[in-house]
Amino acid sequence: MRLFDTARQAVVPFEPYENRVGMYVCGITPYDSAHLGHAFAYHVYDVITRRLRADGVTVQSVRNVTDVDDDVLRVARERGVDYLTLATQELTLFDTDVRDIGILAVTSEPRATQHVPQMVRWIEQLVAEGFAYARDGWVYFDTGMLPEYGRLSRLDAATMITLSRERGADPDDPRKRHPLDFVLWQVSGPDEPHWPSPWSEGRPGWHIECSVMSTGELGVPVDIHGGGDDLIFPHHECELAQCEAAGVAPFVRHWVHVAMVRYEGEKMSKSLGNLVFVRKLVEHTSAATVRLLLAMHHFRESWSYEAHELDDAHARAETYRSATASGNALAPDAAREFKHEFLARIDDNLDTPGALRVADDTATAILRSTASGADAVAGDSVLASMLDIIGVHFTRALPESRVPSDAA
Ligand SMILES: [Zn+2]
DSSP states (O other), rough: OOEEEEETTTTEEEEBBTTTTEEEEOOSSSSOOOOOHHHHHHHHHHHHHHHHTTOOOOEEEEEOOSSSSHHHHHHHHTTOOOOOOOOHHHHHHHHHHHHHHHOOOOOOOOBBBSSSSHHHHHHHHHHTTSEEETTTEEEEEEEGGTTTTTTTTTTTTTHHHHHHHHHHHTTTTTSSTTTTTTHHHEEETTOOOBBSSSSSEEOOHHHHHHHHHHHHHHHHEEEEEEEEEEGGIIIIHHHHHHHHHHTOOOOOEEEEEEEEEEEEEEOTTTTTTTBBHHHHHHHHSOOOHHHHHHTSSOOOOOOOOHHHHHHHHHHHHHHHHHHHTOOOOHHHHHHHHHHHHHHHHBBTTTHHHHHHHHHHHHHHHHHHHBOOTTTTTEEHHHHHHHHHHOOOOOOOSSSSSGGGGGGG
16 A cells, blocks of 8 residues: 655555554544544545455554543533533544444554553653653643654644644743753643643643554554544644654654645634534435545645535445446456456545545446356445445445444
């Protein structure tokens, strides 16, 4: 398989070592429902997983849960519930939403609050080695100690400062030595959860969480590390910095980032009130239609959700369904050729739009086919084996993700 790697800025071969792949994808902050942006990102990692598994590769997939965070605490306060209760409720809803569109269950879903002592130890090491400093109970990573900071995102300092401000950091924090220094540990407010540490009763910063949980769950190097492309900076840049400073290198073999989904041209965000929720889409259409909508877009290209695209996806689903139900067969050469072409498109940097065009041709060929005889191949099985790679299933059987053994 060839995949774009953010660090190298190129489409390069991705080869599993010893038939195993460890994949860490940054997960949700559980305070709101899964929207189309989440669905698109997790769909992409699901396609990677399914494609690798089709070749017999064992994929260990980890998706973390940021269950202590300003947003979780704020929403818990607003709703008058305990923040962990809120996180558990929202996580259950999220898991149901992604499962309902056929996204395979991950191997593990570690929660930040269950790994705080490891984070404290990691921060202690960074402080001891001079890569971090404590100020008023807070601890910051000293980006001045790492000249290569910015290497992953390839941004200059001024752009990084602007982006960090837009994305929740405070470059003007007077405790910082440098505006780009980032929080490893923060003092908890009076009504906030807190853990003991050498610096204060506090809580970890967001970036340290993923360094600790990715390397803790998968070891190093992590084969694939992913998330939305808005995580390249600062989140993944900071993760990389912490790991290199702590001597955990190489940290990641292949960085895979998924482009944003917009709504009628604007960024889809809670603050703009333009979120398209997965649950609503599935209720109004079908899981297959939602997955086809997602697969119609390349993971590296930002796209804007337009309702008419859902109609296109629905029409496609109906064509595939008719071909599947036709009972027609394909000549063996044709069946082999279609399958080969489909996989070639997926292996070419996850060209799912191209793969769908092959599936369209396959469905058309099945519908027109008069092939028969002992060596003819059932059309439904040819199409099903392709569509399984993009998580589309037409059978009434339980989706794979509900089978408990799948999580093993
Ligand atoms: Zn993360």
